[in-house]
Amino acid sequence: MSYQTIPDRLLTWLDVERVFKRETALWSQLPSGVHAIRCYSDGAEIEHSAALADVQAWLKQVFGRAWKIDECGIQLRTGATPYPVALSPVPATTAAAPAVRPYPLWREVTYLPDLTDRPLSDDGLAQSGMPALWADGPRLVSFHSFKGGVGRTTALMTYALARLKLDLRPGKALRVLVVDADLEAPGVTLWLDDANRPEVSYLQFLEAMHYPPQSVDSSLDYFAQALRKTAVNLSGSAQRELFVLPAALSLADIQDMPVQPGHLARNPANPWILTDHLHALGKRLGVDVVLIDLRAGLSEFSSPVLFDPRVDHFFVTTVARQAVEGTATVLERLHAFNSRLPSDWRGDAKPSLVLSLLTDTLRKLPDYSAAVDRLNSAYPATEDQTTGLEWLEADFAEPLMSISALSQALEVLKNAPRLFQHAQDWAKTLDAPEAVVAPSPAQTADAPKDKARRLEAVCQRMQFAETSQASEMLVTEPLRKLGRYFVTELPHLVSVGAKGAGKTFTFLQLCRAGSWHAFLSKLDTQADGVADALIFPALWSREFETPTKVLMDSRRQTCLTSLGSRAKLLGETAIYRAIAEALQTPPAHWDDFWDDLIAQHFGLPVGQGLEPLNQQLATHDASVVLVFDGLEDAFPNPKHEAARAAIESLMRLPDRLLELTSRRLGAVVFVRADYVQAAIQQNVAQFLARYSPFVLQWNPESFLRLAYWLASQAEIVGQDTPAELLGQEALLTRLTALWGRKMGSDQSKEALSARWVFASLCDLKGNLQARDLVRFLRFAAELEKDRSSNTWQDRVLAPESMRKAIPKCSTDKVTEAIREIEPLKHWLDTLAAWPEREMPFRAQDVGLAEQPQLLTALQELGVIYEDPKDSPGAPRLYLPEIYRAGLGFKTSTTGRTRTLSLLKSNAGLPF
Template identity: 25%
Template sequence: METERLDHAAEVKRLVIENARRHRMDDAEVYVTYSSYGGLRIRVVHPALAPHSENDRREKLLSGIDVEIAELLTPEEKEWYGPPFSEYDIPIPAWADVLERSESSEALRFASDLDADIGSPVIITFYSLRGGVGRTTALASTARILAARGRRVLCIDMDFEAPGLPYLFGLSEPTSDTGTVPLLLSLEQGESPDIRDHVVRARGADELYCLPAGRLDVDYAQRLRLIDPESWYRDSPNPLHALLDLAKESSLAPDIVLIDSRTGISAISAPLLFDVSDLAVICFFPHTQAEAGTELLVRSMLSAKTRRSSDTYNISPEPRFLVTPIPPGPSAQQVRDKALTWIDSWLSSVDDRRSAEVGNLQGDELTHFISYAPEVAFRDQVALTSTTHEVYGPIADWLEQLLPQSNQSSIVESVSKSDILNQLDFSTGTAEHQESFFEDFVKTKMSVQAMDPRYPLVIGRKGTGKTAVFRWLFEKAESRPIPVVAPNAFRDRAPWSLGARGFSAVERRLGARNADWQTFWTCYTALAAALSLASENITPADSPFDLTLQDLTSKGSRLDELDIVEAISKMIEDSEAALKASRWLRQMDDILKTEKFLLFDGLDTGFGNDGESRKRREEAVTGLFTFLTEIESRLSKLAFKVLLRVDIWQQLRFENKSHLYGRSIQLLWRDQSDYFKTILKQAVRSEAFKRALGAAGISSDVDQWQEPEVFRAWNLLVGERMKGGKTTFTRNWVWNRLADGQGDHGPRALSQLFHAAVDWEVREEVRSPYDRSYIRPRALVPSLESVSTEAVQSLHEEFPELDGLIHALETVGRTPLDPSEISGVDPEATGELDLALEVGLLAVHEGTVEEVRRYRVPDLYRHALGMSRRGQA
């Protein structure tokens, strides 16, 4: 729509010029723009118009043109009309015009989406449709925090009808000739005032300045009547633009300008929100009366074009939401959920206008909640206290992240970016197939505990590192462990390890001999120990069964599952098999000189994935733990280490399960620093990146890094801040999006993300070079799609019973969603909701685990499922 209007204005100007030339006015001054009412406004100036009447002038110059306002003037008449209006390249930012354009189909881009920093100062408007939501207090508190952080901040009071910002800083009334209103009128008259004569420095702040609205007296009221924001865009110069330029060019040179806007649909709030602001903090409480108006405001902002727009990009003002005051008590969460539902609904309408490179907007990342606090609400002045930092610090973080980043280009240039990109190689496979596994393995407090003999059970969700622990112990432990059950990739070195077919055959043999799984594990573990010790040239104790170990060991790698199944079958034919096998295992324990682990991994998928196989797994693993709890105290050298998926462990029921309380380790990546070390340790395999770290004064010994070194190296690799949307730290963006519904993280997903990001950066660097980090933050956004695809595929493979639910989610196509929406697609799929919560495919969005009103699909899975984020009232 806007493009059509601009094209029309250009065509009209061309016709006017042609008409002027036809009547020998080749050098006529011609100006064309839109009026605040949507029609065209034209001005033509030329001496040859002097002898002609108004009708003659229109007939000569406006032939074939339909126009409402035409100023056809001589140079002398021009003096009476004043300077020419500005041919503004976008429509006037008035409420009527912007609301009319609230549905746009153009690509939505913010200043923060650009790879390059935006120029200072960053302009922020604090706005509320209604009063009483703490807007001015939020602005003043945020300003205090930013100034305390060393930022130069200018606060401008443009709530002209109810000014009050200076009082929150403890400032006295300004003089009658100073303030925003007198300053704007002076600029409108073409004068050249000094903004420093109108600005007051806040007491107790290093670089915090306030521009009051003016002194509230009779003169102020008369001046206020002369303020006509719409006229600023019809004449030149524009006093609002001139005021901000004055601040920028003066010795104040603020980093950030915070503007306190009038509430409601006022004439002054429109240009503040829709033209000059890089970001607007929209303050509201989710009362029904505020919903429609705030929604219309947000949609209008997302269709507006700011002053930063250029020939290359149209830039829209970026919305953030401050929900306040949140009431105390149990209703607080309901208020938060309601607000986020609204915001997600408003933002989801522009999903198709956001490119994959910048990603969609997410309500929870653009919203901050402030609880009601009487000590804040009734305070006359804003003080810099610990409460102020805690409550308003996140808003300051939002704004500070829009400022120009520290220049790292000299570091990037010190080592060839192409060399680093060519050398970076992030693993996308599992731990058992990772060639550089030992170089990349990160020793954390969690992993060290997982390898401690005192903890026989290690549980974790898929991808959290269980097999990494197994591989480290299997290949690096000082005393070579005994792999009783091993993942497929290691079965050539543990040929006695059974797989799905072997366990299925064992189940049949057990049934035929009326034996149980506990007996099987006793016999199987003793047999595996004997075979493993023999392969190390350690003579195991003599078998109490009719077995010839030499026949089995002589087969070497040719030993197969059938050999083991048949050997165990012979063992369980003995009515005292469990007792004899237990004694045999203790005898081997006695001959050992050092401690050895009995390793059990691959149980998650080792039994198969169909319903019958999962039932077999549950019974078999229950038997394993019954065996473990009975025998482990009788062993001194052999220590159990069972690695199991957490959802399987939670489903098990067996006597003495409580004996493992406090003796298990759950692999949880809850520390960002440890988590990001897993990717940085892979990065330092690049010699070029090592040199880049050295140039930045960072050692390449990742295991010795503390948190500051981790984040400095991370920023060098992928940049400090994301672009677009939240404008958040890259580490928080990655952390939030790679979390499953339980809030857990897997290193494999992080490796997959960076593998895809390197490929994307290599392609993009050819088209658009970038020198602030070796991988630009924007590369992470499209790369998330491939990670999500891998995550959903993994669910299909490991949890086939979720296929119906996954299909239902794809069909619904949005999140959050009600249980009824799932049952409407496939009633049987609701039977898997509990499992979906356990494995992190879903999270509770509203309600409790016992009574879920709405579910949420985390970003890790949402993208691959093709689900948009659409709130529901």
């Protein structure tokens, strides 16, 4: 600020203080003989031992004509009376005010001079106040922009995805924590859905760290535990976890922020305490990297992180002049701050700059060159032939402009041009992951037909949970969430899934585990305070074979024995008779019916609710988890009013258990998705959202994981690495030993095998049931072991065996489904009048025009899909391949290509 402009800028006493701060480099470079300067609203005080004339001369030099020597004050433009300055003499021996350690706040950093050209040993602030380096734990990375809307959050999530997409080494997990620290305009926060929105926020984190209720450690433990519950497992892998700490739980919270990042940065003992706490949180979560999305602009919401030299900083800007000038200012101040670092720190503190939303046209404009020059000059290099910044570029891409959900971001960002490659290179620098291990010769030594026999046996054992005695299980994301949510309390939930999704299988795994701790152990989850409750099967399928029914009785008897009860086990026949009689003569309240049935299980009096059972469990220091399955057997018609009320009441049981004092009872209710739709007449979407983390469903990568797991059980692929530890590319590579790379030779133009299988088994929205894959592999293996040719020695399943297996799968699926799904049975009966069936078709062609409710039900089940893009009146109804053959439909040429097109547009053909 020049002599001429200073008087014109002095409007209030705060302007005077700003001038003093700038001239003294934030009080650190006081003139000789001046010991202290203090500014207040009613005047300033200068303590000095120098001659009065020297001090006045210095003030004249600083303030020019605004300094009024006669009034001993500084003239402000807003008043006639000068701002008084008291010049207080002190002895020369008086110690000067201690050097002020600058806090990482804009209001202080802005006054620091750039010391790049000064010997650090000559500067009192050279190493003063710099934070201690972290010895271990995650790397912290910040993303900042001067303006919003330049792609900062998109860039951050690209780097998160790149890290999570790396190939895994054996025993290595990839975990990332994303912190939405934009407390004025949250970005990642608004991408979260109910299933992965934690019950804690960054705003609460600041408050808990500033005012810890008990201790910082206990608060950190709490936040880590809460974030674990809502971790996003990339493609269902337990070893690829994304934790997100949202800015706030609601936008209303950020309108009242008593604690802000700047408050923590004002800690005189440790101005870097905020990043220390974030590092500690990441360490507790076991993450590799903490990515922090900072508030845009020159904000104190961002500065405590922005000026920490231990944090790896990325700045995102476009070539627009406003964005460039603002970013340049930030970089200049960061350069000045970093000039105080020891020389061996400066290289690590070098920031990265992402020039975003670029097009080929923009690169040819003068604005591009001007931006590069301006930004390079803002953070100059200290050596020739280098740049002070790491330069990265991100091209404009329309799909990145409309991201509205975290799942969408994780899907589209991997296709971001240029930047994703940069991000992958960066991600590899965090460690040195080993290459994926290819199948060894020993794993392929057996003849393919021997392997096919083993695969058939494995799938025969696994296909139907009711008849399976298998104790092995694949830990999928819903199961992992089930364990993660209930490590501190007894489970109380409804697990929803379509037929064949794994409900009964999971029910049996719970029963075989015998206790909640044992089940958590199966999920590779450590109990954290939850009681080791016994598993009590309260309702199960009547289709179970005798060994399984013996297991049910054994588990129930163990529970009764633990309570010292001599009650006789309530038999399966008695349970189903009680339900049948209640359906004939419905009780006044179905809640009472279920409570009484549970009480009868334990030999307790009926009519008193669940409190007596809970008290008895407490008396014996025992806990029990009630598990329910087999609703399809107990209630064949869920739309019958009495059945509907009974099912709804049972699904509300987990809520009723929460009303118990010192609860010793838990409950897991397994129910088919269409039963939920039939039973819940109001707010069904809200009900499903509550239990969305536990919905048993399969996505493309979990489909691969299941195929690999089954193949490993049959010793077709190596068992050196569990299925849960492998990413999509590794799974695809290893599964070539099962079904090859293509449905033909690698040089052919046939479809990729994994994609072909997925497209053949899923519905036209990309939904797939585990049982269908198990059934397909069983049929394909059965066909393969009987195939006379010895071709295709590079795989177990030949293409012809796989192709022939699909119609057999479809026939079996329809035969099985019509026994339990009334709308499908009704439609198949209707189809008898239409022996010639071709897809696509119109509703009137297959007896559905007069039955709109039936058509709607079939669409909800995923049996029929209507293409809205087809013209009205044209054939626009389609069947997924898994239903087509079983329902007796042929496919027209148009139908074949359109089916794949629909699947690609609706779900994206994976792999």
